[in-house]
Amino acid sequence: MNCREFESVRGDLARESLTVADVRESAARHAESCKDCSRRLADERALAAGLGALSATDAQLEAPARIEATLIEEFRKQSRVSYEPAVTAKRALPFKIRWAAAAAAVAAILLMVFAFSASRVEQTVSDEIQARDSKPETTEKKEKEKPEPENKREQPAPPKKKRLILLQAGLNSSKPARKKATRAVSSTDTRSDEIATRFLPLTFGGNLDQIDGGQLVRVEMPRSALVSFGLPMNIERANERIKADVLIGNDGVAHAIRFVR
Amino acid sequence: MRLHSTTTDEDLLRLVRTGDESAFTTLYRRRQGAIYRFALHMSGSQSIAEDVTQEVFIALMRDSERYDPARGPLSAYLYGIARNHVLRHLERDRCLVSIAEQMEEGEAAVPESLIIEGDLLGDLTRNEMIEAVRQSVLALPAHYREVVVLCDLHEMSYEEAAAALDCAVGTVRSRLHRARALLVDKLRDVREAGPVSNGKSLTRCIA
Numbered sequence: 001m002n003c004r005e006f007e008s009v010r011g012d013l014a015r016e017s018l019t020v021a022d023v024r025e026s027a028a029r030h031a032e033s034c035k036d037c038s039r040r041l042a043d044e045r046a047l048a049a050g051l052g053a054l055s056a057t058d059a060q061l062e063a064p065a066r067i068e069a070t071l072i073e074e075f076r077k078q079s080r081v082s083y084e085p086a087v088t089a090k091r092a093l094p095f096k097i098r099w100a101a102a103a104a105a106v107a108a109i110l111l112m113v114f115a116f117s118a119s120r121v122e123q124t125v126s127d128e129i130q131a132r133d134s135k136p137e138t139t140e141k142k143e144k145e146k147p148e149p150e151n152k153r154e155q156p157a158p159p160k161k162k163r164l165i166l167l168q169a170g171l172n173s174s175k176p177a178r179k180k181a182t183r184a185v186s187s188t189d190t191r192s193d194e195i196a197t198r199f200l201p202l203t204f205g206g207n208l209d210q211i212d213g214g215q216l217v218r219v220e221m222p223r224s225a226l227v228s229f230g231l232p233m234n235i236e237r238a239n240e241r242i243k244a245d246v247l248i249g250n251d252g253v254a255h256a257i258r259f260v261r
Numbered sequence: 262m263r264l265h266s267t268t269t270d271e272d273l274l275r276l277v278r279t280g281d282e283s284a285f286t287t288l289y290r291r292r293q294g295a296i297y298r299f300a301l302h303m304s305g306s307q308s309i310a311e312d313v314t315q316e317v318f319i320a321l322m323r324d325s326e327r328y329d330p331a332r333g334p335l336s337a338y339l340y341g342i343a344r345n346h347v348l349r350h351l352e353r354d355r356c357l358v359s360i361a362e363q364m365e366e367g368e369a370a371v372p373e374s375l376i377i378e379g380d381l382l383g384d385l386t387r388n389e390m391i392e393a394v395r396q397s398v399l400a401l402p403a404h405y406r407e408v409v410v411l412c413d414l415h416e417m418s419y420e421e422a423a424a425a426l427d428c429a430v431g432t433v434r435s436r437l438h439r440a441r442a443l444l445v446d447k448l449r450d451v452r453e454a455g456p457v458s459n460g461k462s463l464t465r466c467i468a
Contacts, residue, residue: 054394057391060294
């Protein structure tokens with residue numbers, strides 16, 4: 001073994017961690033024959049002893065007890081924080097429901113406000129609604145009521161299906177309904193046994209022709225809401241509910257409404 | 262607590278994550294001494310060692326998900342956190358510059374002709390020797406100091422030290438070799454200068 005080779009094993013030899021017997025004996029022989037390497041080995045052994053003594057002296061050193069107390073306190077705080085979300089999550093559910101209810105209420109109020117702003121109401125639609133509202137009662141109250149004018153009485157009521165086409169054709173247009181009747185029927189999802197008014201704009205000055213698309217949302221509201229749209233209403237049936245389709249545009253805004261029977 | 266005495270660190274950590282206080286206490290008591298001593302040997306300051314110990318376990322309880330068992334044992338992870346905090350503290354106290362760093366930058370190694378024959382620490386009493394070694398270790402540059410502390414004072418294997426320091430085993434081996442050579446030189450200086458009294462530091466303030 002030469003000095004370079006001895007240098008590579010000197011540390012392990014000094015710490016008696018050189019496991020290969022041949023190398024250990026060879027290194028020991030070199031140390032006996034080389035003064036420099038012998039001195040370096042002695043220094044290394046002294047250093048190892050010094051480090052060992054330092055390690056043994058400090059082996060019992062520990063952090064003060066107050067550190068443990070502080071950490072446990074912190075751990076308890078941390079645990080409380082960790083578990084709080086689970087508790088609040090259970091409580092949060094009613095809040096969410098309440099928020100949803102509040103949002104629905106606000107939406108309903110907005111709907112009503114929009115409804116007030118709808119100034120253009122087709123008189124023909126009003127007549128149709130009025131006629132439908134009074135129809136069930138006509139047989140019962142026919143004799144009690146005053147006789148209607150001749151010209152009105154003589155007008156034959158159109159068949160139900162035909163009236164549906166006429167009413168639906170009013171979507172997006174104030175032009176005569178008959179021209180668009182076929183298209184209107186196919187483009188709306190009103191059931192064949194339902195009768196609907198034309199769409200009444202909910203936004204002030206809103207142009208229904210400019211709506212790209214959207215979806216119809218079926219809602220129910222008190223019959224008294226008809227008054228908000230300038231439509232006639234049988235006061236005796238004010239407490240009943242009436243169906244309506246709200247046209248929600250792709251922008252999420254309610255643009256129009258129609259009443260369905 | 263008794264049930265945790267034989268539980269592995271990793272299992273204790275899993276319990277800690279579920280909010281098990283006794284598991285945390287067991288883990289702390291098992292590892293705090295080594296972390297405290299590591300910080301003390303690295304910094305030479307009890308207050309820093311206490312701060313670092315506290316910071317290490319707070320980091321563990323708050324951010325235990327960062328521990329990846331595939332990268333090494335939990336003890337190595339804790340040493341790694343401790344090392345980062347110690348270096349941060351030392352960085353804060355940059356006015357303290359070790360003589361060794363200055364020597365490395367400007368001064369050549371001690372000439373062979375000036376080396377005194379004889380036992381490196383033979384003239385010192387045991388306490389003086391321990392203090393001399395302590396101060397010599399503290400005077401090493403941080404990257405040498407940490408391998409000496411881990412491998413020689415904490416008796417870690419090269420692999421464990423490499424995991425704690427997040428470096429290659431070869432790096433640990435070469436740094437340790439160089440660090441020991443530096444320590445021999447420093448202790449020789451101490452021997453020539455006379456006994457080191459308690460509290461006397463080889464570091465000095467240049468600020």
